[in-house]
Amino acid sequence: MSDSASMTTTPPITIEHTPGQLSLTLSGVLDLRTTPEVLDQLAHIHKPLPKLIRADLSAITGMDDCGALVIFQLRRMAEKHGCELELAGTPAHVRDLLAFLRVDDPPRSAGAKRPRPGIMTRFGMKTIQVWDQSGRHVSFVGEVTVTLLSLLRHPGRLRLGDTVLYMQRVGVDALPIVGLISFLLGLIMAFMSAVQLQQFGANIYVASLVALAMVRELGPIMTAILVAGRSGSAFAAEIGTMKVSEEVDALVTMGFRPAMFLVAPKIIASVLVVPLLAMYSNIFAIAGGLLIGVTTLDLTVNAYMAQTMSTLTIFDINWGLFKSAIFAVLISTVGCFKGYQVRGGAASVGKATTSAVVTGIFLVILVDSILAVILRYWRP
Amino acid sequence: MSQEAVISARGLTMGFGDLILMESLNFDIHSGEIFVILGGSGCGKSTLLKHLVGLYKPMAGKITIAGMVLDPDNDDSFKRILSRIGVMYQGGALFSSMTLGENVALPITEYSNLKGAAVEELVSLKLRQVGLEGFEHHLPEELSGGMKKRAAIARALALNPEILFLDEPSAGLDPISSAELDTLILRLNRTLGTTFVVVTHELSSIFTIAERVIMLDKETKSIIADGDPHELKNASDHPYVRQFFNRQPEMER
Ligand SMILES: Nc1ncnc2c1ncn2[C@@H]1O[C@H](COP(=O)(O)OP(=O)(O)OP(=O)(O)O)[C@@H](O)[C@H]1O
Ligand SMILES: [Mg+2]
Numbered sequence: 215m216s217d218s219a220s221m222t223t224t225p226p227i228t229i230e231h232t233p234g235q236l237s238l239t240l241s242g243v244l245d246l247r248t249t250p251e252v253l254d255q256l257a258h259i260h261k262p263l264p265k266l267i268r269a270d271l272s273a274i275t276g277m278d279d280c281g282a283l284v285i286f287q288l289r290r291m292a293e294k295h296g297c298e299l300e301l302a303g304t305p306a307h308v309r310d311l312l313a314f315l316r317v318d319d320p321p322r323s324a325g326a327k328r329p330r331p332g333i334m335t336r337f338g339m340k341t342i343q344v345w346d347q348s349g350r351h352v353s354f355v356g357e358v359t360v361t362l363l364s365l366l367r368h369p370g371r372l373r374l375g376d377t378v379l380y381m382q383r384v385g386v387d388a389l390p391i392v393g394l395i396s397f398l399l400g401l402i403m404a405f406m407s408a409v410q411l412q413q414f415g416a417n418i419y420v421a422s423l424v425a426l427a428m429v430r431e432l433g434p435i436m437t438a439i440l441v442a443g444r445s446g447s448a449f450a451a452e453i454g455t456m457k458v459s460e461e462v463d464a465l466v467t468m469g470f471r472p473a474m475f476l477v478a479p480k481i482i483a484s485v486l487v488v489p490l491l492a493m494y495s496n497i498f499a500i501a502g503g504l505l506i507g508v509t510t511l512d513l514t515v516n517a518y519m520a521q522t523m524s525t526l527t528i529f530d531i532n533w534g535l536f537k538s539a540i541f542a543v544l545i546s547t548v549g550c551f552k553g554y555q556v557r558g559g560a561a562s563v564g565k566a567t568t569s570a571v572v573t574g575i576f577l578v579i580l581v582d583s584i585l586a587v588i589l590r591y592w593r594p
Numbered sequence: 595m596s597q598e599a600v601i602s603a604r605g606l607t608m609g610f611g612d613l614i615l616m617e618s619l620n621f622d623i624h625s626g627e628i629f630v631i632l633g634g635s636g637c638g639k640s641t642l643l644k645h646l647v648g649l650y651k652p653m654a655g656k657i658t659i660a661g662m663v664l665d666p667d668n669d670d671s672f673k674r675i676l677s678r679i680g681v682m683y684q685g686g687a688l689f690s691s692m693t694l695g696e697n698v699a700l701p702i703t704e705y706s707n708l709k710g711a712a713v714e715e716l717v718s719l720k721l722r723q724v725g726l727e728g729f730e731h732h733l734p735e736e737l738s739g740g741m742k743k744r745a746a747i748a749r750a751l752a753l754n755p756e757i758l759f760l761d762e763p764s765a766g767l768d769p770i771s772s773a774e775l776d777t778l779i780l781r782l783n784r785t786l787g788t789t790f791v792v793v794t795h796e797l798s799s800i801f802t803i804a805e806r807v808i809m810l811d812k813e814t815k816s817i818i819a820d821g822d823p824h825e826l827k828n829a830s831d832h833p834y835v836r837q838f839f840n841r842q843p844e845m846e847r
Contacts, residue, residue, distance in 0.1 A: 246753060250707035278754050278786055279719045283712050307785065314781065315719055458690075558735040559690020 227252045229259060235266045236297075238288075241273035244281025256287050263295040272303030282315050347555075354551050358481065361473040365482075376479035384445045385487030389494065392440055396495035399436060400424050400502025408511055417511045421521035424503035425496075429526055429534045433496040435582060438541035441488055442574035446549035449480050450570035453553025454563040462554075477550045481543060488542035489535040496534070529593075537585060544581060545574040600625040600757060600789050601646060605655030608638065608645050615641055617815040618655065621808055628783055628790040628803050630823070632838065633810035639793045640684055642810070643761055646791065647681050648672060659757070677705070680755035684762050684793075686742040688734040694721065694745050695730030701752045720748045723778055725771060740767045747775070751782070757789045758782075764796050776802045797841060809835055 226248045230237040236259070244252065269288055274281075285301075292299035304312075312318075331339065365372055407423050453476055456462050465472050500522060507513040552570040556562045599622035606619040615638035623629045631639050644650045646657060648666045657664040660678060662671045688697050698717045702708060708716060714730075721727050724744040734742055747763055760779075764772040776799050782788045783803075794800060800807065800823050807826065809819040811834070819826050819835040827839035837844070 246702075246706050246708075250709070250712070253708070253712055276786075279723065280706075280708075280716055280754065282719065283708075283715055286715055287712075311785065315722065558733060561691035 227255055229255065231260065232264075234264050235268055236264050238267070238269040239273065240269065240271055240284065241275075243276040244274060244284060245276065245278045246280045249280045249283055252284050253287055256284070256291065259291075261295070263291065263297050266298050266300065267292055268300045268302060270302050271308055272305060274305055274308055277308050277311055279311070279315055282312060282317060285312065285317060350555070351551060354554065355547065357473045358477055358547060358550075361471065361478055362481070364474075365478060371474060372482065373475065373479050377483045380445075380480050380483035381487050383448070384441060384484050385491055388440060388444055388491060391444075392437060392491055392495050393498045395440065396428075396433070396436060396498040397502040399432065400428065400499030400504075401506055402502075403427060403432075403499070404503035404506035405510075408506060412511070417507075417513060418517065418521050420507055420511060421503060421513070421518045422525040425500055425522040425525050426530065428496045428499040429530050431582070433499065434492045434534050434538040434541060435578065437488060437492040437495045437538060438545060438578045439575055441484070441491065441542070442545045442549075442571050442578065445484065446545040446570045446574040447567045449546060449549030450553040450556075450566045451563055453550055454556035454566045457553065457556045458559055458563060472554075477547075480550055481546045484542040484546040485539050488545075489538040492534060492538040493531075533589070537582065540581060540585075541578045544577045548574045548577060598625050599623065599658075600660055601791070602658045603646075603655065604658075606645065606652050606657060607654040608641060608650065608652055614653070614815060615812075616810060619817060621817065621820065623789065623791060624806075625789055626783065626787045628779065628792065628805050630800055630804040630807040631791065631793045631810065632795070632800070632807050632819075634812055637810045637812040639810060640761055643681075643759055643791070643793060647679060647759055648675070678756045679759060680750035680753065680757070681759045682743075682746045682750040682761060682763060684765075686734070686746040688742060688745055688749070690734050693731050693733055694726065694737070694748075697734070697745065698749050698752050701749070705753055720751055721745070723751070724748045725774060740771065743767060744771065744775070754782075754786060754788070756787075757791065760790065760792045760794075762793055762795070764794060764799050769798075772796065772799060773802075775799075779803050797839065800839075809838065 226240060226242045226244060228239045228241075230239075240252070242248065267288065288299055288301075291297075403424050404420050408417070408420050411417060411419055411423075453462070456476070462472055462476075465475055504515065504518050507518045508515060549570045552566040552573065556566045601623040603619055603621050607614065607617050608619075609615045619642075631642060633639050641650065645652055646659075646664075648664050651666070659675045662675055664672070664675060666672050688694070689700075692700070695714070695717050698720050699713050702713050702716060718727055718730060721729060724747050726741060726744055726748065729737070729741070729745075734745070737745065743763065743766055747760065750758055750760070763779075764775055767775065779790055779792070780803055783790060790803075792803070804823050806821060807819070807823050808817050809826075810816075811818040818832050819830055823839060826835055828836070830836050830839075836842075
C-alpha cells in the first residue's frame with residue numbers, strides 16, 4: 215500500500231497562507247517516504263506566522279510513527295512563534311496512533327549526552343586512567359607470578375594440551391615468516407656492510423658483523439617483534455572476545471582461575487618456543503649473509519663460517535636466548551593483560567589488540583636497551 | 595486481507611555440510627499475516643530464518659519473496675528484497691561501538707531523507723514503543739539482556755519494513771514487557787499491514803499473536819503441523835504437537 219502512495223504525484227501537504235490564519239491540509243499516506251518532504255515544506259513556510267495554525271488531517275489515509283513527526287513539528291512551530299494550533303478532522307486511526315505513541319507525554323530526557331570533554335578534562339582522565347591501569351597491571355602481574363610459582367609445586371595443574379597447542383601457534387606456525395624475514399635481513403646487512411668494508415679490504419668482517427649483530431641484538435628483537443604481531447595480538451583478541459561473551463565469567467564461577475586456565479599456558483608456551491625461534495632466526499640470517507659473502511665478496515663458505523664461529527662466543531648465544539625468553543614473557547603477559555581489560559564489544563577488542571602489539575614492542579625495545587646498559591657495565 | 599503469498603518456500607532443504615536439518619519444506623507466508631515458526635530447541639528455526647533472509651544458501655529448493663526469487667548473488671533483486679525486510683537476531687546483534695540511539699538511527703539516516711532533529715525524534719519514538727525511551731545514549735554493554743532484545747526490535751522496526759523477521763523476541767523478557775511486545779506486534783500488523791515471521795516458544799504469546807504456525811520436527815526433518823494454533827492445540831493428530839501446545843512432558847514409552 216505504501217507503494218501506491220509514493221506513486222501519487224500530489225504532495226501530501228497543501229499550505230495556504232491567509233492573513234490571520236495558516237491553513238494546512240494533509241492528505242494521503244504519511245510514512246517514511248512522504249514525511250521528509252512534508253517536514254521540509256513546513257520548515258520553509260514564510261515567517262512570521264499568523265496567530266492561528268489550522269491543520270486539516272481528515273484526508274490522511276495512513277500514518278505511521280514517522281508521520282507523527284509532522285504533528286511534533288507543528289507543535290514546535292506553534293510553541294516557538296506563540297501561535298495557536300488547531301488539529302481538525304483527526305481520523306480515528308490517527309488519533310489512535312497518537313495515543314499509542316503518547317505524543318502528549320513530554321519526551322523523556324535522553325539522559326546526559328555522552329560528554330565530549332575538553333582538552334584539560336581529557337588530559338586529567340587519561341592521567342587517572344594510566345594511574346589506574348598501572349595499579350591493575352601490577353595486580354595482574356602479581357596474580358600471574360603467584361600462579362606460575364604455584365605451578366612449580368603442582369606442575370600437574372598446567373593445562374598441558376593447551377600449552378602444546380600454543381607452542382605450535384606461537385612457534386611452529388611462525389617458522390616460515392621468521393625464516394624469510396631473517397634471511398632477507400642477513401642478506402641486506404651483508405650487502406650494505408660489504409660496500410663499506412670492501413674499501414678497506416675487510417671483506418671477511420662481513421661475517422663477523424652479521425653474526426654478532428644478529429645473535430646479540432637483531433635476532434631476538436626481530437623475533438620478538440614478529441611474535442608480538444602474530445601472537446601477542448592473538449592472545450589479546452582471544453581473551454578479549456572471551457571477556458565480551460562472558461566466557462571468562464563462566465570460568466570464574468566454575469572454579470577455574472583464569473590466570474591458570476588462560477594465561478599460564480600462553481606464557482609458558484611462549485617462553486619455551488620464542489628463544490628457539492630466535493636461534494632459528496640467527497641461522498637464517500647467517501645463511502643470508504653467507505649467500506652475499508659467497509656470491510659478491512669472493513669468500514668461500516669455509517672461510518665465512520670459520521670467521522662466524524670465531525666471532526661468536528657461547529656467552530653471546532646465551533645472552534641472546536636469555537633476552538628472547540624475557541621478551542616472550544613481556545609479549546605474552548601484555549597480550550593477556552590487554553585482553554583482560556576489554557570491556558564492552560567488538561571495538562574494544564580491536565583496541566586491545568592494537569594496544570597489545572604496540573605496548574609489547576615498546577616494552578621489548580625498552581628492556582633491550584636496559585639490558586644493553588647492564589651488560590656494558592657488567593662485562594666491560 | 596489479501597491471500598497472496600509474500601514469502602514462499604518450495605522444496606527447501608537446508609543444513610550444514612553433511613548435517614541435513616530440514617528436507618523439502620513447502621510453505622507460504624501470506625501478506626499481512628503473523629506467522630510463527632515453532633519447534634524444539636536445535637531443530638533449525640534460526641537456521642530457517644537465516645535462509646529466509648538470504649544469509650544462508652539452501653541446499654536445494656528456492657525461496658520467493660514478494661514475487662522475486664531470493665538470490666543473494668543477484669545484487670539488484672536482493673537489494674530490493676532487503677529494502678522490504680527487517681530482521682532481529684536471537685542474540686540482538688547491536689553494534690557495540692554505537693549507542694542505542696545511533697544503532698536505531700543508522701538505517702534511518704541511510705535509507706530515508708529525514709534530517710537531524712527529525713531523526714532524533716523518530717529514534718526516541720521507536721525506543722518509546724519498545725519501552726526504552728531515555729536510553730538513547732547508552733551503549734549496548736550498559737543494558738540488560740532483555741533491554742538489548744527490545745533495542746534490537748526497535749532497530750528492526752526502524753524503517754517500518756513490510757516484513758519483519760523476529761528470532762525469539764520475547765525470550766528473556768518479563769511477562770509485562772512480553773505482553774507489551776505482543777501488543778506492538780499486533781498493532782503494527784493491524785495498522786501498517788506488516789507481515790511478521792516470528793520464532794518463539796512462549797505459548798501465551800503464540801496464542802495471542804499467531805494467525806498461523808508451522809512446527810518443525812527434528813526427527814522427520816519436516817513440518818509436522820501447519821495451521822491455527824487454537825485448532826492445533828486440541829485437534830492435531832500429532833501427539834507431539836498437542837503436547838507442545840498443552841505444555842505436557844514427553845510421554846513415557
Ligand atoms: N553454523 C553452523 N554450522 C553447523 N551447524 C550449525 C550451525 N548453526 C547451527 N547449526 C546446527 O543446526 C541446528 C539448528 O540450529 P538453530 O540455531 O537453527 O536451532 P534453533 O531451532 O534456532 O534452536 P533454538 O530454539 O535453541 O534457538 C543445531 O543442531 C546446530 O547444531
Ligand atoms: Mg534459534
